[in-house]
Amino acid sequence: MKLLLITAVEEFEKDVKTILKHSGVKAFSYQSVKGYKNNGDELENWFPKDYVSIDSLLFTVFVIDDIVDEIYKSVEDFNSKQEIVSQVHIAIISLEKSI
Secondary structure, three states, X not given: OEXXXXXXXXXXXXHHHHHHHHOOOOOOEEEEEEEEEEOOOOOOOOOOOOEEEEEEEEEEXXXXXXXXXXXXXXHHHHHHOOOOOOOOXXXXXXXXXXX
């Protein structure tokens, strides 16, 4: 079993849900999170104010090993078609035990 952590801007909510559905995921959870990116350089600006918050989503998905590669490939395909800087990010964690 694997744990997938998927982050995406809110605009990609429907796309991520579609990827999960078409990959055979039966259940998942997600929540709103604030993503931050530091656009400033602290050495140039004593009081950096350039931390920009971005409304994002964090998906938590437990899946069997068989469909992990399909989900990963679908995310890669989705990202390759994006014309904007933002992408869907995925982290795959192996689980030793779960209940």
